[in-house]
Structure formats: structure tokens, C-alpha cells
Amino acid sequence: xxxxxxxxxETDAVPERTPDELEALLGDLVIxxxxxxxxxxxxxxxxxxxxxxxxxxxEAGYDHLSLVTAQEYENRYESIYHLKKFDDPTxxxxxxxxxxxxxPVSESGEAVFRTADWxxxxxxxxxxxxxxxxxxxxxxxxxxxxxxxxxSLDYDRxxxxxxTLPEHANPLEDHHHDSESxxxxxxxxxxxxxxxxxxxxxxxxxxxxxxxxxxxxxYLHRCEEQMAQSGTYRHQIMPYPDxxxxxxxxxxxxxxxxxxxxxxADIEVPEYAQVIRTMGAEMCRIAAHMLxxxxxxxxxxxxxxxxxxxxxxxxxxxxxLLEDLTGQRxxxxxxxxxxxxxxxxxxxxxxxxxxxxxxDQLPGSVEEYHDLVTANEIFQMRTIDTGILPPEVxxxxxxxxxxxxxxGIDYDLxxxxxxxxxxxxxxxxxxxxGCDNYSRLLVRMREVEExxxxxxxxxxxxxxxPEDERNxxxxxxxxxxxxxxxxxxxxxxxxxxxxxxxxxxDGTDKPAxxxxxxxxxxxxxxxxxxxxxxxxxxxxxxxxSLDIVLGEVDR
Amino acid sequence: xxxxxxxPEFVSETLGLSGVxxxxxxxxxxxxxxxxIVLAFxxxxxxxxxxxxxxxxxxxxxxxxxxxxxxxxIPAAAVQLLAKELIVPEGVDRPTWDLAPLVLPASxxxxxxxxxxxxxxxxxxxxxxPEVGLALVFAFASIASxxxxxxxxxxxxxxxxxxxxxxxxxxxxxxxxxxxxxMSVVIFAGTLQTSGIVAAQGDVLFSVVGFDVPTWYAFxxxxxxxxxxxxNMAEIGRNPFDIPxxxxxxxxxxxxxxxxxxxxxxxxxxxxxxxxxxxxxAVTFLGGASGPGPESIGxxxxxxxxWGFFLFTQWARSALPRVRIDQLIEIGWKGMLVLSFANLxxxxxxxxxxx
Numbered sequence: 001x002x003x004x005x006x007x008x009x010e011t012d013a014v015p016e017r018t019p020d021e022l023e024a025l026l027g028d029l030v031i032x033x034x035x036x037x038x039x040x041x042x043x044x045x046x047x048x049x050x051x052x053x054x055x056x057x058x059e060a061g062y063d064h065l066s067l068v069t070a071q072e073y074e075n076r077y078e079s080i081y082h083l084k085k086f087d088d089p090t091x092x093x094x095x096x097x098x099x100x101x102x103x104p105v106s107e108s109g110e111a112v113f114r115t116a117d118w119x120x121x122x123x124x125x126x127x128x129x130x131x132x133x134x135x136x137x138x139x140x141x142x143x144x145x146x147x148x149x150x151x152s153l154d155y156d157r158x159x160x161x162x163x164t165l166p167e168h169a170n171p172l173e174d175h176h177h178d179s180e181s182x183x184x185x186x187x188x189x190x191x192x193x194x195x196x197x198x199x200x201x202x203x204x205x206x207x208x209x210x211x212x213x214x215x216x217x218x219y220l221h222r223c224e225e226q227m228a229q230s231g232t233y234r235h236q237i238m239p240y241p242d243x244x245x246x247x248x249x250x251x252x253x254x255x256x257x258x259x260x261x262x263x264x265a266d267i268e269v270p271e272y273a274q275v276i277r278t279m280g281a282e283m284c285r286i287a288a289h290m291l292x293x294x295x296x297x298x299x300x301x302x303x304x305x306x307x308x309x310x311x312x313x314x315x316x317x318x319x320x321l322l323e324d325l326t327g328q329r330x331x332x333x334x335x336x337x338x339x340x341x342x343x344x345x346x347x348x349x350x351x352x353x354x355x356x357x358x359x360d361q362l363p364g365s366v367e368e369y370h371d372l373v374t375a376n377e378i379f380q381m382r383t384i385d386t387g388i389l390p391p392e393v394x395x396x397x398x399x400x401x402x403x404x405x406x407x408g409i410d411y412d413l414x415x416x417x418x419x420x421x422x423x424x425x426x427x428x429x430x431x432x433x434g435c436d437n438y439s440r441l442l443v444r445m446r447e448v449e450e451x452x453x454x455x456x457x458x459x460x461x462x463x464x465x466p467e468d469e470r471n472x473x474x475x476x477x478x479x480x481x482x483x484x485x486x487x488x489x490x491x492x493x494x495x496x497x498x499x500x501x502x503x504x505x506d507g508t509d510k511p512a513x514x515x516x517x518x519x520x521x522x523x524x525x526x527x528x529x530x531x532x533x534x535x536x537x538x539x540x541x542x543x544x545s546l547d548i549v550l551g552e553v554d555r
Numbered sequence: 556x557x558x559x560x561x562x563p564e565f566v567s568e569t570l571g572l573s574g575v576x577x578x579x580x581x582x583x584x585x586x587x588x589x590x591x592i593v594l595a596f597x598x599x600x601x602x603x604x605x606x607x608x609x610x611x612x613x614x615x616x617x618x619x620x621x622x623x624x625x626x627x628x629i630p631a632a633a634v635q636l637l638a639k640e641l642i643v644p645e646g647v648d649r650p651t652w653d654l655a656p657l658v659l660p661a662s663x664x665x666x667x668x669x670x671x672x673x674x675x676x677x678x679x680x681x682x683x684x685p686e687v688g689l690a691l692v693f694a695f696a697s698i699a700s701x702x703x704x705x706x707x708x709x710x711x712x713x714x715x716x717x718x719x720x721x722x723x724x725x726x727x728x729x730x731x732x733x734x735x736x737x738m739s740v741v742i743f744a745g746t747l748q749t750s751g752i753v754a755a756q757g758d759v760l761f762s763v764v765g766f767d768v769p770t771w772y773a774f775x776x777x778x779x780x781x782x783x784x785x786x787n788m789a790e791i792g793r794n795p796f797d798i799p800x801x802x803x804x805x806x807x808x809x810x811x812x813x814x815x816x817x818x819x820x821x822x823x824x825x826x827x828x829x830x831x832x833x834x835x836x837a838v839t840f841l842g843g844a845s846g847p848g849p850e851s852i853g854x855x856x857x858x859x860x861x862w863g864f865f866l867f868t869q870w871a872r873s874a875l876p877r878v879r880i881d882q883l884i885e886i887g888w889k890g891m892l893v894l895s896f897a898n899l900x901x902x903x904x905x906x907x908x909x910x
């Protein structure tokens with residue numbers, strides 16, 4: 001479906017309800033209103049979370065729990081469930097659940113949305129809210145023996161804590177040995193060739209078959225939210241997004257912050273800067289998808305595969321372009337609130353021709369990958385019908401990006417919740433219906449071609465842009481102080497899926513709460529669904545097809 | 556026995572020794588020479604040729620800093636590998652754990668004792684030529700599985716264990732088709748003696764524009780050749796059948812807990828195995844040491860053939876995905892076994908009718 005022909009049937013299927021209609025639907029579940037910039041917000045009783053969420057899900061069509069944000073105020077705790085619709089993500093609603101200051105307990109939403117499992121565990125871990133009826137309320141990012149909840153207000157940041165592995169978990173514990181059964185407990189990772197970083201999979205095997213797999217994350221937790229909360233909106237936050245999904249998807253991440261902050265502070269971005277942003281972001285997407293292809297080939301083909309080097313080679317070319325554009329190859333720090341930091345490199349003609357050269361050779365490369373990888377019978381044997389993720393399950397887990405589109409979910413924020421210059425350009429959202437490892441790879445490979453289309457159109461536009469209208473940055477005040485108690489949640493389509501930022505302003509020049517919705521975090525949660533019952537090699541392939549970056553999972 | 560003088564006899568005759576002393580000295584010297592030739596191949600292949608070949612397939616340059624074409628990486632790698640600490644993990648089952656890395660290269664080297672490696676000048680590089688040569692070489696080669704199981708079991712590591720079990724399953728599934736396919740060659744040649752099989756491939760099959768195509772069994776029965784090649788790849792555990800190691804799945808399989816000299820021995824054993832696989836292939840299907848030119852340079856042709864097979868394994872490694880363990884077993888038992896028996900029966904009938 002092209003952007004130029006907006007499809008109205010989808011929005012007809014789920015008629016948007018006005019906030020008042022929603023309030024009427026929820027009836028006496030609502031005790032107050034707390035609207036956010038992006039969505040109406042309903043404050044509900046802490047013991048009515050499941051009822052509220054299931055009413056909104058089944059009767060109003062809010063089938064996507066994008067994020068759960070937790071925060072502590074001076075007088076209360078609060079969990080926010082940011083709901084959207086897969087059919088139309090511009091229809092949003094926030095469910096605000098206050099919890100008692102002394103005894104922060106609220107009902108878990110896990111029974112309605114599976115994705116709440118991990119999100120609420122994180123809220124418990126970092127903020128300290130306890131969720132009633134949660135199936136498995138343990139710490140998720142920090143070690144089990146950690147003292148205190150780091151993002152709560154009374155947390156002592158100066159007290160050093162060292163939690164050694166034997167102290168909080170002993171992987172050789174006796175209870176993994178069960179003399180009755182013939183299963184075997186196996187730690188895959190955190191140091192394993194195929195975990196794409198420091199991921200730890202607690203696996204239970206029956207022979208070669210996986211009975212249960214539980215991802216254990218947090219090895220790369222770097223307090224990114226805390227760091228953003230200590231930085232000023234205007235200058236100090238922008239370098240950090242590059243470090244979330246560090247697989248050269250930097251500009252896409254920067255855009256997530258830029259979009260949220262610009263909407264929060266009501267900043268208009270010049271059109272010229274939007275075109276540059278769009279072009280740069282799509283270059284990043286190509287680079288990220290090339291790496292996904294390369295590492296997936298490593299997982300399925302084994303090391304020393306030619307595909308890996310070929311794909312990395314193509315990625316290097318994109319990175320050369322990005323280096324010309326931003327001055328950096330990985331940690332770009334190129335976006336600014338209100339635009340980008342500098343204009344295209346001079347001489348512009350050279351940059352354009354270099355970009356066009358890359359775009360010209362790209363179809364040949366993609367064809368070669370299809371010959372080498374997707375057309376290979378052994379590869380098809382390995383990936384088709386393995387790692388199945390049905391669309392309903394994917395939605396329930398809040399899976400987005402190529403993972404969702406590989407399961408036939410037609411969801412892409414670039415089209416469905418347009419930002420930047422995407423709605424002016426001609427491109428398609430790619431979906432595949434296979435729901436398997438193969439489809440997810442195919443989606444990425446086809447998205448590379450769509451990104452190339454977008455870049456080409458951007459280059460055409462930039463080439464003809466009148467010289468006196470090249471405005472790269474809006475006038476933005478030196479210090480931004482959004483109004484007290486304004487809240488916003490905004491997401492963009494990053495390489496791995498929906499990357500969202502929630503921010504709450506408190507009248508100062510720093511956000512009072514900065515929450516990152518990482519697509520990899522939600523996508524990784526689907527792994528047990530795909531892996532249970534499969535063979536070890538398929539688990540590895542499924543993990544590869546999720547294309548996670550632990551920097552973004554753990555933040 | 557054939558009319559050609561074997562290598563140990565040549566040595567004892569040259570040294571003027573006879574009787575038991577001549578046999579012992581001749582055999583030892585011959586074995587040492589052949590063994591060192593094979594080990595030299597491995598030395599070149601492991602640190603240097605493998606890297607260069609893979610690099611060529613993957614658009615890289617690889618080792619080029621030390622010596623001409625980076626060749627001095629070979630001694631450098633040897634020093635580096637042997638100088639590393641030999642880590643003995645807690646709870647390993649000794650001496651099984653120590654023996655496993657010795658058994659693998661030993662079994663592969665033993666296989667070379669009956670391989671007719673062709674003539675180099677006056678010397679016929681074959682240590683022994685028993686009447687059951689082909690059966691013997693398969694027997695030697697399959698000892699390797701025992702080494703993998705020993706390593707997998709004794710390492711006290713779950714990944715090693717999985718690798719060891721995979722190795723057994725794989726070798727069981729592929730050794731039978733391998734040997735059954737080789738038997739179809741035996742039906743053609745009418746002998747198990749390796750020199751006899753090579754000799755039987757010396758005729759001219761047909762001539763194309765003045766170029767004689769020999770009766771190598773690869774040309775006589777290409778179907779059996781493909782079957783044998785596939786089973787051989789699985790037997791030596793190379794892509795797409797490298798699942799006993801499968802680095803991205805089970806870390807390094809049975810080798811996971813081995814370091815330093817023991818690791819080198821495993822590595823060495825694997826490479827000798829590849830060369831042995833190539834040698835068996837050359838003997839049974841590619842006319843052994845035969846080739847254009849005088850018979851006295853036959854050894855060179857033999858070297859070309861086994862290095863060609865090595866190249867093929869590296870090519871497969873760069874290009875092919877790895878099959879899954881259950882798919883591997885299925886291909887072995889349901890596909891290869893049936894096809895190899897069909898081939899055997901068909902060959903027997905054809906040979907029976909013609910002969």
C-alpha cells in the first residue's frame with residue numbers, strides 16, 4: 001500500500017472513540033482524568049487494571065500495549081499503560097494506575113497483555129511497584145540480590161553495590177538436576193557465539209529439543225533512562241540514543257527522542273531538515289538490516305560464511321555515506337531538537353553521486369543475497385516453518401518492526417503515524433505471511449529495497465532544493481523548560497520496531513521521567529513462544545531472526 | 556601383491572638391509588616420510604591455506620603480513636598455539652580426556668598407510684597394500700568417532716556432550732551409505748586392494764577430440780560419485796554437515812574444553828581427516844595418482860586431487876548453510892542409505908550382465 005493513497009477502510013473498521021465516549025465505556029472504573037499530550041489518560045483504581053485493559057482491548061480495539069511506564073511522585077507511585085491500536089497507532093489512550101506511597105501495589109495487566117509481564121517486572125525492579133497477580137514478579141535487569149529500586153526517589157545512588165554471579169544465581173544449582181526426568185538444563189550465554197551480545201538463555205533440553213527457554217537479560221544495563229533524566233533536553237540527551245541500538249541505527253534512535261521532545265516543547269522542524277533526517281534514517285535502516293542479514297547467516301550457515309562478509313561490505317558503504325553526512329560512523333549525534341546539526345557535506349554533488357552509486361549497486365547486491373541465501377534449498381529447509389510466531393501471539397507480546405511484519409501484521413509507524421517526510425514519499429510497507437524465521441529475514445531484505453527508494457527520492461528533493469531555503473534548524477531557545485506536569489509518549493519506527501519515548505516534564509530543563517520503549521525488549525519476549533518444542537539450532541535461528549541488540553534490550 | 560615395489564621395501568633395499576631388520580627400518584622410515592608429508596599438508600592447510608581460501612571466497616585478503624604471501628604465519632601460529640596454557644577443567648574424566656586428542660589424528664594418519672599415493676621418481680609412496688585395503692582404511696577412519704565421543708563425554712561439559720552425541724549419530728548415519736557406495740566401486744574393480752582399484756581405473760572410457768577420458772569411476776558412475784562425496788563430507792564433519800562442532804549452536808561441540816596442544820591435536824586430526832577423505836575419494840573415484848604425464852610424477856597428481864577436495868570443503872563452508880541435526884539424520888537414513896543400496900544393486904546387476 002502506498003502512502004499517497006491513504007487506505008480509509010482500516011480506520012473505518014475501528015472507529016475512533018472520543019475521550020468522553022471512552023470514559024463512558026469504562027464507566028465507574030475511571031476515578032479521574034490525566035490527559036497526556038499524545039492521548040487521553042484515565043486514572044483508574046489500582047485493583048481494576050485487568051478489567052480496564054480488557055474492556056479497552058475487546059470493546060474499543062486497543063490491542064497494542066506499547067509500553068508500561070512506572071514512576072514515583074512525592075505522594076504516590078504511578079504505572080501508565082500506553083495503549084494503541086495495531087490498525088491505527090494514532091489512536092492512543094493512557095491508563096494511569098496510581099499506587100499507594102507506602103505500599104505500592106497495583107493489579108497486573110499480564111492476564112490481558114502478555115507483554116506486560118516483562119514491562120511490569122522492569123517497573124518492579126527499577127521503581128519498586130509490586131503487581132498483584134503477576135505470574136513471576138522478579139527483578140529483570142538487576143541481580144536478584146540488589147538492594148533498593150534505583151529509579152525510586154529515596155534510592156541512595158552513592159552506595160556502591162557489587163553483586164557477584166555466585167551470590168545471586170548459581171547456574172550449577174542442584175535443583176537443575178532431576179533424577180526422575182531425563183531433561184537437561186543448559187545455560188546458553190551470556191558468553192556464547194550466537195547470543196548477539198550478553199544474553200543469557202536458561203534452556204531446558206530434552207535431548208536436542210528445547211522444552212523451555214527463558215531469556216535472562218540485564219547484563220548490559222547502563223542506566224540509560226537515569227542518564228537521560230540527568231541531562232538537559234536541549235543538548236545533553238541527544239548523544240545517548242546512539243548507544244541504545246548501537247548497530248548503526250543511531251539516527252533512528254535519535255529521531256525517537258527528537259520527535260518526543262519536539263512535540264513536548266512544541267518545536268517545528270524545517271522541511272529541509274526533515275528530508276535530511278528521513279534520508280539519514282533510512283541509511284541507518286539499511287545498515288542495520290544488512291547486519292541483521294549478516295549475523296543471521298552466521299547463525300544458520302556457521303562462521304566463515306561468505307554472506308556475512310558480503311553484507312558487512314555493503315554496510316560499510318552505507319556507513320561511509322553516513323560518515324560523510326554526520327562525521328561519525330556509529331555514534332552520530334547528528335540530530336538536534338528542531339533539525340539537524342549541519343547541512344549536507346560540501347561539495348554536495350559529490351555526496352549525491354556517491355549516494356546514487358551506492359543505490360545503483362544495491363539491487364545487484366540484494367539479488368546476490370537472494371541467490372546465496374534465500375534461494376538456497378538447505379537454507380529454506382532450515383528456516384521455513386521454524387520459529388513460528390502467529391500474528392495474535394505477536395500482537396499480544398507487543399512485537400513490532402520486521403518481527404511483526406514477518407507475521408503478516410501490517411504495522412509501520414512511518415506510514416501509520418507519519419512523521420518526518422515519509423508521508424510525502426512513495427514507498428511500501430513490506431509484510432510477509434509466513435510467520436517464520438524465513439519471513440522475518442525476507443521482510444528485512446525487502447525493506448532494504450524500500451529504504452533505497454526513499455533515499456533516492458530524498459536525494460532528488462535535496463538536489464533541487466533552492467539554496468536560500470536550506471534551513472537546517474528551527475529557532476529553538478537555548479534552554480527548554482516544558483510546562484510542569486506535561487507528559488508525552490511518542491514512538492518512531494526504528495530498525496527493530498517501535499521505539500518510543502515517554503517523558504514527563506516538571507518545569508525544569510531536565511525530564512522528571514524518561515522512559516524508553518525498546519522494540520527489542522518486547523520482541524525478545526516472544527522467543528519462548530517461537531522456541532519451545534524446537535531443536536537447539538532452530539532456537540538459535542529464531543533468536544537471530546529477532547535481530548535483537550542487547551544495548552537496546554537492557555538500556 | 557602388485558608388481559610395483561612398496562615404499563618400505565624400497566627403503567630397506569636402498570639401505571641394503573634385509574630380513575626383520577629391513578622390514579622394521581623400512582616400515583618406520585616409510586611411515587615417518589608419509590606421516591610427515593601429511594602433517595606438512597596439514598601445517599600448510601590449517602594456519603595458512605584455509606585462511607587464504609576462505610578469504611578469497613569472502614572478499615578478504617587474510618594473512619599477508621609475515622613472510623611472502625603471509626606464509627610465515629605457519630611457524631608463528633605453531634608457536635602461538637603451543638605456547639598457550641593447557642587448561643584442564645575441573646571434573647574432566649582423565650585419562651580419557653587426554654587420550655581423545657591423540658586418537659583422532661592417529662586414526663586419520665593410520666588410514667594413510669594403505670593409500671597408494673603414487674610415484675615420485677623411483678619411489679612408490681605406499682606403505683602397505685593388503686588385499687583388504689579399502690575395508691581397512693574405512694575401519695581406521697571410523698575410529699575417529701570414538702575420539703569424538705571420548706572428548707564429548709570426558710569433558711564434563713554439556714556442549715561437549717551434545718557435540719559427542721551428535722558425532723555418533725552422524726557417523727552412524729553416514730558411514731553405512733559411504734561404505735555401501737564404496738562397495739559399488741569394489742564390484743567394478745573386483746578387488747578391495749587399493750592399488751588394484753586404482754589400476755582398474757587406468758583404461759580409456761571414451762575419447763573426445765583426441766582427449767582420452769579415463770575409466771575413473773567418477774566418470775563411469777557419476778551418481779555413486781556424488782553420493783560418496785556427500786557422505787564423505789558428513790563423515791569428516793564439514794559444511795553443510797559440520798554439526799558436531801556447529802560453533803554458533805553448541806559453542807565448539809566436543810572441542811569446547813580443549814586448549815593449547817590438545818586443541819592443536821584436534822585441529823590437526825580434523826585436517827588430516829579431510830585429507831584422508833580426499834585420498835579415499837581420489838583412490839576410489841578419481842583414479843588415484845593417475846594423470847597426464849609420466850607415471851613418475853603421479854604423486855603430484857595425487858596431491859592436486861586431495862588439495863582439490865580440501866578446496867571443495869572450504870568452498871562448501873563459505874557458501875552452504877548447515878543442516879539441522881534431525882534433518883541430517885533424516886537425509887542419512889531415509890535418503891542416502893536407500894540411494895546407496897539402489898546404486899549397489901544396480902551396479903551389481905549391470906556388472907553382472909556385462910561381465
